[in-house]
Amino acid sequence: MTEALDAVLTRLDADFDASLARLFDLLKIPSISTDPAFRADCAHAAERLVADLAAIGFDASVRSTPGHPMVVAHWKQAPGKPHVLFYGHYDVQPVDPLGLWTTPPFEPRLETAGDGSQRIVGRGASDDKGQIMTFVEAARAYIAEIGGLPVNVTILFEGEEESGSPSLVPFMAATAEELRADVALVCDTGMWDRQTPAITTRLRGLVGEEITIACADKDLHSGMFGGPALNPIRVLTRILGELHDDEGRVTIPGFYDGVGEVSEAIKANWASLGFDEAAFLGGVGLTTSAGEAGRSALELVWSRPTAEINGITGGYTGDGFKTVLPAVAKAKVSFRLVGDQDPDKIRAAFRAFVHDRLPPDARVAFHPHGGSPGLRLNDDSPALHKALAALADEWGRPAAMVGSGGSIPVVGLFKSMLGMDSLMIGFGLDDDRIHSPNEKYELESFRKGQRSWARVLAALAE
Amino acid sequence: MTEALDAVLTRLDADFDASLARLFDLLKIPSISTDPAFRADCAHAAERLVADLAAIGFDASVRSTPGHPMVVAHWKQAPGKPHVLFYGHYDVQPVDPLGLWTTPPFEPRLETAGDGSQRIVGRGASDDKGQIMTFVEAARAYIAEIGGLPVNVTILFEGEEESGSPSLVPFMAATAEELRADVALVCDTGMWDRQTPAITTRLRGLVGEEITIACADKDLHSGMFGGPALNPIRVLTRILGELHDDEGRVTIPGFYDGVGEVSEAIKANWASLGFDEAAFLGGVGLTTSAGEAGRSALELVWSRPTAEINGITGGYTGDGFKTVLPAVAKAKVSFRLVGDQDPDKIRAAFRAFVHDRLPPDARVAFHPHGGSPGLRLNDDSPALHKALAALADEWGRPAAMVGSGGSIPVVGLFKSMLGMDSLMIGFGLDDDRIHSPNEKYELESFRKGQRSWARVLAALAE
Numbered sequence: 001m002t003e004a005l006d007a008v009l010t011r012l013d014a015d016f017d018a019s020l021a022r023l024f025d026l027l028k029i030p031s032i033s034t035d036p037a038f039r040a041d042c043a044h045a046a047e048r049l050v051a052d053l054a055a056i057g058f059d060a061s062v063r064s065t066p067g068h069p070m071v072v073a074h075w076k077q078a079p080g081k082p083h084v085l086f087y088g089h090y091d092v093q094p095v096d097p098l099g100l101w102t103t104p105p106f107e108p109r110l111e112t113a114g115d116g117s118q119r120i121v122g123r124g125a126s127d128d129k130g131q132i133m134t135f136v137e138a139a140r141a142y143i144a145e146i147g148g149l150p151v152n153v154t155i156l157f158e159g160e161e162e163s164g165s166p167s168l169v170p171f172m173a174a175t176a177e178e179l180r181a182d183v184a185l186v187c188d189t190g191m192w193d194r195q196t197p198a199i200t201t202r203l204r205g206l207v208g209e210e211i212t213i214a215c216a217d218k219d220l221h222s223g224m225f226g227g228p229a230l231n232p233i234r235v236l237t238r239i240l241g242e243l244h245d246d247e248g249r250v251t252i253p254g255f256y257d258g259v260g261e262v263s264e265a266i267k268a269n270w271a272s273l274g275f276d277e278a279a280f281l282g283g284v285g286l287t288t289s290a291g292e293a294g295r296s297a298l299e300l301v302w303s304r305p306t307a308e309i310n311g312i313t314g315g316y317t318g319d320g321f322k323t324v325l326p327a328v329a330k331a332k333v334s335f336r337l338v339g340d341q342d343p344d345k346i347r348a349a350f351r352a353f354v355h356d357r358l359p360p361d362a363r364v365a366f367h368p369h370g371g372s373p374g375l376r377l378n379d380d381s382p383a384l385h386k387a388l389a390a391l392a393d394e395w396g397r398p399a400a401m402v403g404s405g406g407s408i409p410v411v412g413l414f415k416s417m418l419g420m421d422s423l424m425i426g427f428g429l430d431d432d433r434i435h436s437p438n439e440k441y442e443l444e445s446f447r448k449g450q451r452s453w454a455r456v457l458a459a460l461a462e
Numbered sequence: 463m464t465e466a467l468d469a470v471l472t473r474l475d476a477d478f479d480a481s482l483a484r485l486f487d488l489l490k491i492p493s494i495s496t497d498p499a500f501r502a503d504c505a506h507a508a509e510r511l512v513a514d515l516a517a518i519g520f521d522a523s524v525r526s527t528p529g530h531p532m533v534v535a536h537w538k539q540a541p542g543k544p545h546v547l548f549y550g551h552y553d554v555q556p557v558d559p560l561g562l563w564t565t566p567p568f569e570p571r572l573e574t575a576g577d578g579s580q581r582i583v584g585r586g587a588s589d590d591k592g593q594i595m596t597f598v599e600a601a602r603a604y605i606a607e608i609g610g611l612p613v614n615v616t617i618l619f620e621g622e623e624e625s626g627s628p629s630l631v632p633f634m635a636a637t638a639e640e641l642r643a644d645v646a647l648v649c650d651t652g653m654w655d656r657q658t659p660a661i662t663t664r665l666r667g668l669v670g671e672e673i674t675i676a677c678a679d680k681d682l683h684s685g686m687f688g689g690p691a692l693n694p695i696r697v698l699t700r701i702l703g704e705l706h707d708d709e710g711r712v713t714i715p716g717f718y719d720g721v722g723e724v725s726e727a728i729k730a731n732w733a734s735l736g737f738d739e740a741a742f743l744g745g746v747g748l749t750t751s752a753g754e755a756g757r758s759a760l761e762l763v764w765s766r767p768t769a770e771i772n773g774i775t776g777g778y779t780g781d782g783f784k785t786v787l788p789a790v791a792k793a794k795v796s797f798r799l800v801g802d803q804d805p806d807k808i809r810a811a812f813r814a815f816v817h818d819r820l821p822p823d824a825r826v827a828f829h830p831h832g833g834s835p836g837l838r839l840n841d842d843s844p845a846l847h848k849a850l851a852a853l854a855d856e857w858g859r860p861a862a863m864v865g866s867g868g869s870i871p872v873v874g875l876f877k878s879m880l881g882m883d884s885l886m887i888g889f890g891l892d893d894d895r896i897h898s899p900n901e902k903y904e905l906e907s908f909r910k911g912q913r914s915w916a917r918v919l920a921a922l923a924e
Contacts, residue, residue, distance in 0.1 A: 034782030094784060100680075163782045204685065208783045217747030218562075221897040222770050223666065223868020226798050227762030228743065230752035233771040233793075234706065241703025244696065281690065285679030288822035290692035300689030308684050309695040310786050315773035316794065320496030320625045321670045321831040322556060323796055323868075324772050324897055331695075332778065334785055336688050360750040369783040406685020406785075435683040435786055 004146045005458045011141045012450045019137045019450065020120075020443075022052070026090070026129050027108040027122045033068050033091035034163035042068040042159045045090045049136075049157055056140045058155065063175075065167035068159030072178070075139070076152040081461050083152040085181035085420065087410055088132030088188060089161035092124035093435045100437035110443065118443040127434035130441035131187045131426050132157060134449030141454065150461035154181055158410065161188070164208065164370035165409055172417050183383045183421055184414045185456070190428035191445070192273060192400035197391040197452065199384060199401055200424035201377040202302055205337035206407035207346050208369030211236070211354060212330045215362055220325040230361045232329040233314040239357045240331060243307045247293040250307045250335075252353045258340030262303045270298055273400060283431060302403025305374075306336040307350075332369070336405060343371030372409035377421060383460060387423050390455040394448055425456065466608050467920045473603045474912045481599045481912065482582075482905075484514070488552070488591050489570040489584045495530050495553035496625035504530040504621045507552045511619055514598065519605045520617065525637075527629035530621030534640070537601070538614040543923050545614040547643035547882065549872055550594030550650060551623035554586035555897045562899035572905065580905040589896035592903035593649045593888050594619060596911030603916065612923035616643055620872065623650070626670065626832035627871055634879050645845045645883055646876045647918070652890035653907070654735060654862035659853040659914065661846060661863055662886035663839040664764055667799030668869035669808050670831030673698070673816060674792045677824055682787040692823045694791040695776040701819045702793060705769045709755045712769045712797075714815045720802030724765045732760055735862060745893060764865025767836075768798040769812075794831070798867060805833030834871035839883060845922060849885050852917035856910055887918065 012019075031045040032038040046062050046069045053060035053073040060073035068091060076083070095105040103109060108122030120130060135155075142149045156179060160167055172179060192198040213232040220229050245251050262270075277297045281287060291300040300306075314329030316322035335346050347368065354364055377384065379401070391399040404424070414420040427445035428434065474481075493507040494500040508524050508531045515522035515535040522535035530553060538545070557567040565571060570584030582592060597617075604611045618641060622629055634641060654660040675694040682691050707713050724732075739759045743749060753762040762768075776791030778784035797808050809830065816826055839846065841863070853861040866886070876882040889907035890896065 034784065035780065094778070094780065096778075096780075097681075162784075206685075206785065208785070210783070215748065218895065219559075219898045220746055221868060222768070222772060222796060223668075223798065223866065224763065224892065224896075225746065226768045226770050226867055227753040227766055228739075228751040228759035229746065229748060230750075231770055233774050234702075237699040237702040237771065237774070238706070239703070240696075240699040241701070244700070277690075284682055284687065284691065286677065286691060286823045288692075289690040290821065290823065291689035297690035301686065304689055306684070306688045308688050308693055308785075308787060309699065309777065310684060310784060311777035311779045311788075312695050312699070312791065313775050313779040315771065316556070316558075317773045317775040317792070318497065318556065318558075321672070321794055321796070322496065322624075322772060322897070323668065323670070323770075325770060326773075329774065330779070332783055334684060334783070336685065359752065361748045361752070404685065405688055406683060430686065433680065434686075435784070436681045 002458065005454060007145050008141045008454045009451050011145045012137065012454060015141065016447060019133070020446070023120070023130060023133045023446065024108045026133065027124055028106055030106045031091050031124070031159065032094050033160050035094055039068070042091055046071050046157070046159055049090060052136065053155065057143045063171070065171055067167040070159065070171055071155065071157035072175070073155040075149055077148055078150065078152050081151045082183070083154065083181040084460060085154045085156060085179055085184045086135050087156045087158070087184055087186045088135070089128045089158040090132065091159045091162050092127065092129070093162050095123050095437070097437065102438055111440070119440040120443060120446065121438060121440045123439055125439050125441035126428045126432035127439065128161065128188050130446055131428065131449065134427060134446060135187055135453045137450040138453035138457065142457070150457050154179060168410060168413060172413055176418055180418045181420060183423060186408060186411055186422045186424045187426050188408055189404055189424045189426035190430065192402055194429060195395065196397055197395045197399040199387060199391070199399055200404045201379065201401050202403035203375045203411055203424070204305070204405050204407050205341065205343060205372040205374040205412070206409070207335040207337060207343045207371045209333045209347060209350060210330065210367040210369060211333060212328055212365045213362055214328045216325065216327050219327050222323040222325050225325055229325055230359060231325045232362065233326065235359060235362045236312070236314065236329040236331060239354055240309055240333070242357065248291050250305065252307070252349050254349050255305070255346065258342065259305060260339040262299065267299070270302070280430070301405035303338055305338050305341060308334050310334050336407065338374040341374060343373055347371060370409065372407050372412045375412050375415065381421055383421070383423060386459040386462065387425060387456050390459040391425070391452055394452045394455050425452070427452070464920065467916060469607050470603045470916045471913050473607045474599065474916060477603065478909055481595070482908070485582070485592060485595045485908065486570045488595065489586055490568055492568045493553050493586070493621065494556050495622050497556060501530070504553055508533050508619070508621055511552060515617065518602045525633070527633055529629040532621065532633055533617065533619035534637070535617040537611055539610055540612065540614050543613045544645070545616065545643040546922060547616045547618060547641055547646045548597050549618045549620070549646055549648045550597070551590045551620045552594065553621045553624050554589065554591070555624050557585050557899070559899065564900055573902065581902040582905060582908065583900060583902045585901055587901050587903035588890045588894035589901065590623070590650050592908055593890065593911065596889060596908060597649055597915045599912040600915035600919065604919070612919050616641060630872060630875060634875055638880055642880045643882060645885060648870060648873055648884045648886045649888050650870055651866055651886045651888035652892065654864055656891060657857065658859055659857045659861040661849060661853070661861055662866045663841065663863050664865035665837045665873055665886070666767070666867050666869050667803065667805060667834045667836040667874070668871065669797040669799065669805045669833045671795045671809060671812060672792065672829040672831060673795060674790055674827045675824055676790045678787065678789050681789050684785040684787050687787055691787055692821060693787045694824065695788065697821060697824045698774070698776065698791040698793055701816055702771055702795070704819065710753050712767070714769070714811050716811050717767070717808065720804065721767055722801040724761065729761070732764070742892070763867035765800055767800050767803060770796050772796050798869065800836040803836060805835055809833060832871065834869050834874045837873055837877065843883055845883070845885060848921040848924065849887060849918050852921040853887070853914055856914045856917050887914070889914070
């Protein structure tokens with residue numbers, strides 16, 4: 001370890017309480033990007049990050065978009081050293097159902113677990129505000145301690161990651177030269193387990209579709225019209241109920257084109273991780289894998305595509321009962337993609353699947369919500385191996401090379417639009433309840449995450 | 463026509479504007495029984511009716527129940543004459559989706575149609591406040607004009623008809639002797655068409671069920687758990703999507719037990735009504751009957767059972783997109799019953815149907831919402847034929863003997879608990895948009911409905 005890195009790590013430890021207070025201030029801002037009611041809060045979060053980065057010494061600015069603003073910041077005073085682009089997002093998921101939160105989602109607090117460990121509880125603690133602040137704190141400590149960073153750094157914080165990133169492509173197209181770097185560091189993933197750091201080298205893609213079925217031109221009384229009148233909920237459930245066969249496979253024609261099988265070597269590597277499928281499912285109250293028959297849960301999440309219904313609504317859903325035949329029924333459907341599955345073809349195949357099943361008088365409208373292919377990182381990348389070594393130094397054990405079931409569209413865009421590979425390094429845990437009530441981030445993730453970035457930056461400078 | 467009846471009819475015509483003002487006052491009360499937020503409004507409607515009936519000369523009172531109150535009123539000063547029980551309900555359906563109302567649902571108004579006819583627009587105008595006031599106004603005119611009614615009358619107004627009538631059975635059990643009469647007059651049905659009055663002699667029954675499917679013990683991220691984790695919306699759509707076969711028949715084992723076929727004579731009678739199936743469907747934007755193949759829409763609504771999904775909800779249904787795997791999904795399902803179908807057996811068969819299709823880790827909870835069998839009136843009833851003649855006198859053409867696709871549970875209870883037949887006479891029209899936005903009641907229905915009741919009461923006294 002170099003003397004400079006040692007000093008930075010010591011400073012991070014000394015400044016930890018202050019860093020936690022800064023994170024709490026950020027967590028208090030309800031920057032829910034998918035709900036227009038929180039538009040001003042998203043802007044507030046972006047402005048706060050810019051002010052903080054400027055105070056550290058970055059050339060930072062809020063960049064407006066048709067949606068929520070981007071944060072862009074540069075520190076490029078390390079001539080001859082590599083240039084990295086750090087990416088994260090300041091927006092968070094909606095908080096419903098609010099009644100299941102133990103404490104208000106935007107009043108962050110520390111909670112002590114049964115084993116004495118502490119965690120930060122609040123919406124965005126793990127996804128992604130806690131994660132992005134690990135990097136910001138590492139940068140702050142470098143500049144404060146030794147007057148600069150070991151590599152040139154550009155930071156990009158997005159405010160629409162949880163709502164399909166509608167502004168990302170046009171923004172990246174307009175700022176490609178400003179953002180392009182040697183490698184991207186993307187901090188929106190997790191550790192393998194509480195003790196084992198990980199770099200994510202495989203990501204599933206995502207296609208989102210909103211589907212609306214309409215039949216009669218008004219709501220009808222089921223006594224007066226029940227029988228002859230077509231019920232759009234019946235149409236919708238019939239179609240969506242046919243999305244999977246009895247073996248859990250998706251039935252859309254052509255859906256598995258380009259999926260491919262994972263190599264035996266990678267299967268063996270994953271087997272060595274000692275994944276406890278019963279504990280994984282049991283942790284959320286389940287006992288039995290519901291995916292394609294004959295495949296492990298790990299294989300399903302890291303290497304297999306899915307079709308899921310993320311939301312459905314139609315008719316009367318309040319208290320009591322209403323014998324209505326509604327005029328419309330709606331669902332939000334998403335597909336996780338792997339390998340060479342083409343998002344456009346999957347979307348078209350789903351739409352054809354629906355059209356093929358529409359009875360007379362049923363009309364359908366589709367609304368797209370984003371589309372990105374699955375991604376795999378080249379296992380031979382030098383930056384990958386430097387980062388793996390840096391993480392191993394901090395955590396005292398080898399870092400895992402894992403897959404992730406969630407999509408991070410920006411990683412695909414960095415590759416396709418800027419020609420950059422991404423190192424996906426994050427410190428979340430599977431039980432962080434991201435997207436759910438009572439989201440949390442381990443205090444240890446926040447502490448060792450900061451120290452990990454200090455080490456990764458030093459390693460990438462070599 | 464007797465001189466007394468003639469005088470009453472003349473008085474009804476002279477008092478018509480005032481009767482309309484009284485109806486508007488009642489329509490202004492948002493007595494939505496299914497939503498607890500409107501509890502005080504339901505009580506207000508009951509109290510208003512009692513005050514009005516007492517002013518006419520009835521011995522009227524509000525009777526509290528664990529739910530919304532009943533209104534009971536007596537006028538029994540016609541010794542030796544028959545005793546009738548008049549039934550209606552003062553509660554109304556919810557008004558959502560509110561945005562589709564042209565004017566506020568509880569600000570009743572008169573609207574002039576393209577053909578110059580006028581209609582009363584507002585929630586409850588047709589179902590059932592306008593209908594019950596036709597009878598109240600006839601009674602008012604009798605007592606004001608000739609000092610009494612031609613028969614003995616008990617009135618029962620319920621406040622839970624639109625929410626499953628939970629208090630009705632215990633209330634009727636406790637007040638059976640007070641309510642029992644020679645025949646019941648139930649005013650909650652419609653005319654055959656704008657010119658042709660009708661008495662409804664067949665009713666479909668109704669079984670309501672609320673079903674909740676739960677899988678994981680919390681909402682999950684579809685990236686992290688999508689594939690192995692069971693999605694309750696998938697379970698629910700799969701099960702509900704199997705409720706009907708390709709011919710539109712309900713697939714629940716034993717569902718059609720006791721349904722029976724309508725006689726050729728009744729089929730011929732219905733055929734003579736000149737029902738325009740294309741106009742019936744076209745009136746609500748449909749072209750094709752969606753029910754059991756090979757049966758007419760009229761036959762489906764009057765004589766065939768159904769399974770319908772009246773509401774469904776699960777996951778994220780707000781603006782934007784959320785890649786959530788929800789913990790629960792819910793649906794409200796109802797069955798329209800005919801012939802000798804047993805509500806308890808249908809409920810049990812549906813529950814078994816669901817249980818048979820539950821995958822591992824899916825739990826189901828059921829909540830019942832009322833159950834009543836279908837009903838048929840004896841075609842030879844003398845009261846029926848007196849009422850048919852009275853209606854023919856008012857409208858100038860024979861009254862039709864029709865079926866109704868909707869259930870009126872109270873009619874079954876009058877039969878089973880009080881041993882009474884019911885004459886179902888009402889003046890609604892198929893296009894009244896009951897249960898939908900912009901509900902209306904023809905001004906002519908309100909006017910000739912009052913006159914019809916004056917004639918029916920006179921006829922029943924003979």
